[in-house]
Amino acid sequence: MSLLEVTNLRTEIDTRQGTIRPVDGVSFSVEAGQTLGLVGESGCGKTLTGLSILRLLPPGGAITGGSVRLDGEELTGLDEPAMRRLRGSRMAMIFQDPMTSLNPVRTIGSQLREAYRIHVGGSRSAATARATDVLGLVGMPRPRERLHDYPHQLSGGMRQRVMIALGLMCEPKLLIADEPTTALDVSIQAQILTLIDDLKSQLSMGVLLVTHDMGVIAEYADRVAVMYGGRMVEQAGVQELFEAPRHRYTKALLAAMPTLELDRGAELATIPGAPPKLLDLAPQCRFAPRCAFAQDDCRRTDPALTTVAPDSDHLHACFHPATEPAVRTEPSVPRTGADEPRGSETLVQLFDVHKRFGLKAQRPFGPRRAVHAVSGVTLSIAAGETLGIVGESGCGKTTIGRMLVGLERPSSGSVTFDGRDLSAQSPAVRRRRRRDLQMMFQDSAAALDPRMTVAALIEEPLVAQGVGTRRERRDTVRELLDAVGLPPEAAQRYPHEFSGGQRQRIAMARALALRPKVIVADEPVSALDVSVQAQILNLMRSLQDRYGQTYVVISHDLSLLKYLADRIGVMYLGRLVELGPSEQVYGAPRHPYTAGLIKAIPLPSAARTGVGPEKSVGLGGELPSAIDPPSGCHFRTRCPLATDRCAVEAPALTAGEGLHAVACHHPLTTELLTPAR
Amino acid sequence: SADDATTSASVSAGGGTLTMGINATPDTLDPGATGLALTLLISFALFDPLVYWLPDGKGGSAFHPGLAESWTISPDASVYTFKLRKGVTFHDGTPFNAAAVKATYDHVVDPRTKSKSGLGALGPYRETKVIDDYTAQIVFSAPNASFLHQQAAGNFGISSPAALTKYGPTGFGNNPVGTGPFTFDSYQTGSQLTLLKNPKYTWGPKALGDGPAKLDKLVFRIVTDDSGRYNALQSGQLQIAMNLPPNNISAAQKSGKYEQLLVPSIGTPLGMPINVAKPPTDDPLVRQAILAAVDQDAMVKSVLYDVYKPAHNVLTPITPGYSESASKVHTYDPDKAAALLDRAGWSVGDGGTRTKNGQKLDLNIILFSGGGLELPTQFVVSELQKVGFAATTSVQPFATAQASFNSGVHNLGSFGYYGADPYLLNIWVNSGAIESGFNWSHYDNPAVDKMIATANATAADATRDRLYQQVGTKLMQDAMFLPLWDVAGAFTLSPKVKNLHQTLNGYLAFHSATVG
Amino acid sequence: MTLFVLRRLGAAVPVVLGITVIAFVLVHVVPGDPAKVILYGANASPEQIAALRQQLGLDLPIWRQYADFAGQLLHGNLGTSFLTQNSVAFELLSRAPSTLVLTAASMLVAILIGVPLGLVAGMRPGSVLDTLARWISFAGVAVPYFFLALLLVLVFSVKLQWFSAIDDGTARSLVLPAVSLGWGYAAILTRLVRGRVIEELRSDYVKAARARGSGDVRVLLRQVLRNSSVPAVTTIGLQFGNILTGAAITEVIFGRAGLGSFLATSITSKNIPVVQGAVVVIGVAYVLINLGVDLLVGAIDPRTRQEARG
Amino acid sequence: MTTDPLSMTVATRTPRPVGIKGLKATIGRAALLVAVLLLVVLLVAPGLLAHVDPVATSDANLRGPSASHLFGTDLLGRDIFSRTVHGARPVLLASLLGVLLATAAGVAIGVLGGVAPRLVNALVMRLVDVFLALPVLLIALILIATAGSGVRSIVLAIGVAFTPGFARVVESSVRRLRRAEYVEAARVFGSTTLRTSWRHLIPNLLTEVVVLGSSAIGWGVLTATTLSFLGLGVRLPAPDWGSDLAAGATNLADAWWLSTFPGLAIMATILLANFAGDHLMRVLDPREGVRFGRLFRPAAVRRSATRDGGDDA
Ligand SMILES: Nc1ncnc2c1ncn2[C@@H]1O[C@H](COP(=O)(O)OP(=O)(O)OP(=O)(O)O)[C@@H](O)[C@H]1O
Ligand SMILES: Nc1ncnc2c1ncn2[C@@H]1O[C@H](COP(=O)(O)OP(=O)(O)OP(=O)(O)O)[C@@H](O)[C@H]1O
Ligand SMILES: [Mg+2]
C-alpha cells in the first residue's frame, strides 16, 4: 500500500467566467521515503493538485470526484475538523514564496510553536524545544536565537528553511513541496533541495515535489508525473522518463530546455502555441493543438492514462507515443551563420566602474552607509558579440545593465560608448546617444505601459527621439511586429491581452525600434515557461543575425547563457570574478565560485541521473551583505580554497596565457569539469 | 452630580440651587472690562452699583439707593457727589469706602484693563475724588448727563480694591470680588459659573427684597445652542432658559409647563441700519420706501411667533428720550412705498424688479452669523420684493461683517445695541464713528451730532429727553434705520422659580429668588 | 526604537515650524482689524485704536510680528485672548479635557463598532452579516453627524429621557455626543478593516497557516487581526484633527465647553491669538498623535520598524 | 451585493445565482446613472422637478407634508420640497467644483513633488504635511472668514482643504510609477521628464484620481453642508441644505419636516456619491484608460474579457 494514493481526482472551481477544471481525473501515488516529482508548464494544475490533497481549495473550489487515500484512509469523505487535524500533522505543505508564506508580524518562533501546539498540544516550553530542534534539523544556524526573529530579518533561503521546519514540526508522513526553490538562487536551491532529500530518507517521508524545472526533477525525484492542462499525461521512474519519454508533450518539453551540453550552434526546439485554458474544454487530447504528431483521433477523444507494457510502471496518455528512445526527436536545426567570427572592435567600455547606493544612517548624524552594488568593474564589449553576465541575486548584474543604458550613473569610473564617455556629454547629446543603447526588462508586463496600444508602444521610442514621419513609423511598427513574429493585428491591442511570451516579443520589438547597436536584456526569459523561453531565445538569436546588434544578457541561469552568449562574465558581490568565452568559462571554470555555481545546477540529462546520487551542493553559505562586504576577496567566506592572503588582498581580474581572465589568488586548473558530449 | 441632588431636594421656600441656561460665554467676569451685555446679568448678582435704577413695575423706572445713600449732580452734569453707605464689606472682607469707589472707576479707565463697554459708557471721565471715607466725587471733563443711568447699568459695580490690587487689572476678571448678594465660587471655562449666597448681604435695595439671598447657590450654565437650552429645560437640567428661539418660547407657553418672562430692555430695537452713502439707499426716497414696505407687525406674528413687540423707532419705549411721534413717521404702506420708488425714478421692470437707467434696484444685505436676524431678514426681503426690490443676503462671521459694515459695502446690515441712556445714539450715528465705530448707516449729520452733545450736557431730565426725542424723530425721518422688533430678555422658567426681579437692561435680579 | 522616535521627531520639526507660519499668516489674512475686535463696544476713537494697534505690535512689519510670535511660542507663551485677556494657554487648557474626553470616547465608539463589524464582514464576504455591515457602513458615512446629533437628542433625551440633553459631567452624558461623532468613523473603519481582512485571508501565509491545520477562528485571531488593525490605527491618527473639529458642532449641540466650539467662535470673532494658539496646539497634537500611531504600527508590524531603520 | 472593490476582483467563495450577481452590477450602474441624471437636472434645471419658487413666501406657513406641499412648508410658508430640490445646487456645485479644484491642485502638486529633485520634493511635501496637520474644517473656517460668504468661498475652502490629502496620494503614486519599469523604459529611449510625465505618469494616475475624486465628493458634500449648517457661506434666502437644516433644528420636535428633508437630501447625496464612486472604482480597470463609454457597461462582462485576454496565447 502506498503512502498516498490519488485516484481519478477531479477538482472544479466556480468563477465568474464559468467552471474551471484544473485537476481533471488525476491519478498517482507516493511511497514512503520516495519523492514523486510533479512537473508541467505554468497553469497546468500542479499547485491545485497539491491543494486538493489537503483540501485547501480557493473560494468556489470543490473536489467533485475521485479519491485521495493517505495510509489507506480515504480523505475525500472527511469533514473539515478531521481534515484540519490531518493538515500539518500527517501531511504538510511548503509553498513557493517563503517571503509571503510567513506571517510578517509574528516571530518565527511563535509560528513554529503554533503548528506544534495545534496538533500536539503540550506546554509552551515543549513547543519551544521542539521548534529549536526542528530549526536545527533544517540547518538553521543558532536556532534558539532565530526563534525571536521576524521573517523579514531572514534571507530568502533561511525563510524557506523556516517554511520547511514549519512543515516538519509534527513529523508528517507526507510533505508536499510546491516549487520550494523557484524564488531562490541556484546555490540556495541546491542546498534546500538536498535538505529535503536528506530529511526524506531520515524521516522516511513521502515527498510530492511540485516544480516546472526538469533539472530539479532529474536530480531529486525518484518518480516523475507530468501534467498538462489539468490531466496527467505521463508517469515513470525518473531514469526511464528521461531516457525514453513517451508522451509527445514530455518529449517536446525536454527538447525545449537549453542545457549546458547543448551546442551553441543549435537552435532550441520549441513548442508552438500555449497551454489551454482550463475552461470549457472539448473532449480531445489537450496537447493536440500544439502537437506535431496529432491526428484526428487525438482531436476526437481524450486519451486515457495507460501503461506502456502490461506490467510496466511507465504510464502515458497518448495515442501516438514516441517509441524511439533518443532524447531529441526534433533535430536541432543548426543555426545559420553561428560560426562566423563576430566583430572584435570595442563598442562599449566600462572602466573601473563603481556604484554605491546611499542608505540612511543608522543613528542620526551617524555615518552614512552605502550598498556597494558594483565595485570596480572593468569590461569591454565588442560590436556584434553577446556578452552574458551571471551571478547570484543581488550581486549587481542589473546595476551594471542600468549603467550601460544610462539609467544609473556610476559613482566613479566611466562608461564609454564608441570611445566617448556618456556622462561627460550634454543632456541633449546623451539623449540622442540613447538610440544606440536599448534595454529589455525582465517583467514585460511591468515594462509596457498598460494604457498604450502595442503600436503606440513600439512607436514610442521613435516619437520620443523624433525619428521619421508618422507614416514611416507605422511601417516600422509593421516591420518590427513581423520580425518578432506577431501578426499585424496585434498593433491595435493592449499589452495585457497578450501572453507573457508575446509581451516579451513586443518588448523586443520596441527595443529594436531605434535600431540600437547594443541591447541590454535583463533576465529576458526568467519569467517564462520553458517552451516559451525557447521561442524567445531563438528569436533573440535570429534577430541578432538579422540586425547584427550587440547583446548584453543578464541572467542567473548559467545554462541559458552558455547557450546564448559568446562570452560570460561571472559576478560576485559587485565584482567581476571571471570573464571568458562561454565554452571555456563553463567547461573549465577558473574561479571556485563559478565552479560551485555550475555544480549547483540541477541537470535534466539522462547521463547525469545515471551517475547516481552525486548531488553535491555546489556552494555553501549565502551571499554576504553588500553593505559590509568581506575584506580582500569577497568570496573568501564561502571559498573552500581561501587562505590568509585572500582576506587581505583583493585579487585582480587577470588572464593567464591561453586562459581566460579570473580574479582569484588560487585559480582552478582543472582541464574540464564535465566531459564534452 | 451633587448639584442635581440639591436641586431636586430643595422643595422648601429657602435654599436650593437655581440653574439658568445662558446663551453665550461671558468674556470676563469683570463688569468694568466686559464687552458683552451678558456679563452685566452676572454682575447684578456679584456687585452693587452706587445707585440702582430699576423698573417701577408700571412701565416707568426709578432710582434707588445702592451703595450710595444719596447723591447730588452739578448743574452742568459734570460733577457727581455720592454719600456712601457704612458697614458694607466686600466678599473678601475688605470694608467698602470712597477709596473703593475710586479704585473701581480708575480700574475702568486703566488702559491695561482694556475696558470695552464700560469705557464707552463712562464718557469724559476725569477722576474720582475721595472727599472723605464715605464721600466720593466723580468728575468729568465735559458735561455727562447720562452718567447716573450708566453707572446703574452694571458696568460700574463697585469692586474690592484689595482684590483689584491682588489679581491685577486682567486677573480680576477671573476672580471677581464685589459686595453683591452672591459670591463668586468657581468658573469652568466656557461651561458654567457657580455663585454662592453671601450671608452678610443686608444692604440691597428694598425694591429687590430684604436681607441675604434665599438661594444657596446660583449656577449659570452656558449652552450656546438654542435648542440645547430648551432640551435641557425639558430634561430638567435647567430651571431657567434664557433667550430661547421664538418657536420654542411659543411651544413652551402652549405646553403649559413653563412660565414666560419677557423683560424689556433699554437701548435700540433690533433692526437693520440702512447705508445712506451707498446707492441705491443713498436716495432718501428709496430708504423711505423700504420703511414703508416692511410690515413689522406681520413679521413679528409669523416669524417671531408673536413673542416680541414690533419696533418702529430708533429707541425702545422704556428708554428715556423715546419719542412716541417718531414711531409714527413711517407706517406700513406698500402702495406708498411703490409710489415713492416711482417718484425716485425706479420703474417696474420684468420679473417685478424695478430698474432705473438699466440699473436694477438691488440691495446688498449683510448679516453676521448667529445674530438671530437670518429668518426675519428673509421676511423683510420678501416684503421688499413685493414693491420691486431685489436683494442678495450674505451671512458673514462677526469680525468679517463688522469690517464690511465699516467699509460700507452693504445697503442693509444688522444692528441692536444695549445702552442705559439715549446717549448711546452718539455711538450709533456720530459722524466720527463711521470708519471704526458702530455708525453702520454711514450717517453723517453734524446737526444731529451737535443736538446729541447738547442733550448730554443737559442735566435737567425733561429738557434732555425732549432733545433726544427731536433727535429720534430726525433719524426716523431720515430713514437711516429699519427697526424690526424691541429687544427683550426672554426667560422661560419652571414654575418652581419665584420672586425674580427685572432689571432695565432686560435681565433678572436674583436677590430674593427661590426655587421650589 | 529611540532612534526611530528621534528621527520622526526630527522630521516633525519643519512641519511644526510650518504650522506656526500658517497659523500666523492665515489669521492675518482674515479681514477686520484686531484692534477693533478688542475694542468692540468701547466706542473707541481712531486714536485709541491706533494706540492699541501699536501696543499689540500690529504696526510692525509682518516678519517682525512673526519673529515675536515664534519667540513667545518658544517660551510656551501662546499669547493673550483678545476677548477675555486671559492667556491663550489657560483658555485652551481649561477646555482641552472636555474635548479630549469626547474625542477619545468617539474613537472608542468607532473602534468598538467598526473593528468587530469589519472583521465579521471580512470573514464571510457576501454573507448576510457582511451585507448588513456594509449597509451600516454606508449609512454611517452618509448621515451628517450634526443631523444625527439632533435626532439623538430629540429621541433619547427629550422624548425618552434616557440621557441628559447637555453635558452634566457624567459619563452618561458623554454617550450621545460620542456616538454621533464616532458613528461616521465607525463606518469608515468597518470598510477598511473588512477590506484588509479579505486581503489578508487571501494571503499566502494564511493559506500556509491553514495547511498547518489552523481553523477559521485561529486564523482570524492569530494571523489576521493584528495585520488588519493597522489601517484602523493609522486612520484614527490621520482623522484625529477632523474628529477634533467635528467636535465643534457636537460640542455646541450638547452644551459642552470644548476646544472645537471655542476654536470655531474664535475664528469667526477673529480672536487671533486664540486661533493661532489653537492651530499650533492642534498641529502639534496631530504630529505627536501620528508619531504615537507610527510607534503603535511599529509594534504591530515589525517590518515598518525595519523600514524606518532604513 | 458586493460593493467593495476588493471583493470584486476575486472569485467568490460559493457560486451565487446569476440573478444576484446581475442585480449587484445593476445597482452600481443604476446608482451612477441616477447620480448623473439627477446631477444634470439639479444643476441645470431644478425647476423641472420643483416648479414652485423656493423663495416665494406664502401665508400657509409651517404646514406639514401634504399633497400640495410634498415636504411641507417653513415658517415663511415656503415650499420645502422646492427648497430641497433647489438647495441641491449650492451644495453640489460647491462639493463638485471644490473636489475638482482639489483634484487639479492635488495632481499638480503631487506630480511636481513626485518628479522634482529631492530638495524641491522635500520642500513641497513638508508644506503638504503642514496643511495635512490642519483639520479640514479649520482650514475651511479660516478661508470662509477670509473670503466672505457664497458658494465661491465654500468651493475655495473645500478645494484648499482637500488638496493636501490628494497631493500626498498622488505624490506617492508618482514616486511608485516613476520606479515602474515602463517609465524607466521611457528613459532608456530618451524620453524627457516632461514627456514622460505627460505620456505615462498622468494617464496612469488618472484612474486613481478619478476614484479618489469620486470618493471625495461625499466628503465634499459633508464639508459644504457643515459650513452652511454653521451659517457660514450662506446666501439668504436662497435654499441651502445645511442652513435650512440648521434653521429648522429648533423646530425638530414640533415641525420635524423642516430639518428632516434637507437632512435626508444630504444623506441621499452622500450615499449616491459613494455608490457611484464604488462603481467607478470597480469598472475603471487600472490597466486601461478612463474611457467613459465603459462606465455603464456591466462590470462582470468587461472583466472577464480582460481576464480571458490576459492568459490567452
Ligand atoms: N483561485 C482560483 N480561481 C480560479 N482559477 C484558479 C484559481 N487558482 C488557480 N486557478 C486556475 O487553475 C489552473 C491551475 O492552477 P495551478 O495553480 O494549479 O497551476 P500550476 O500548475 O501550479 O501553475 P504555476 O506553475 O504557474 O504555479 C490555472 O489555469 C489557474 O488559472
Ligand atoms: N536603487 C537602489 N538603492 C539601494 N540599493 C540598491 C538599489 N538598486 C540595487 N541596490 C542594491 O544593489 C545590490 C545589487 O543589486 P542588483 O539589482 O544589481 O542585483 P542583481 O544581481 O540584478 O540581483 P537580482 O538577480 O536579484 O536581480 C543589491 O544588494 C541591491 O539591494
Ligand atoms: Mg503553482
Ligand SMILES: [Mg+2]
Ligand atoms: Mg537583477
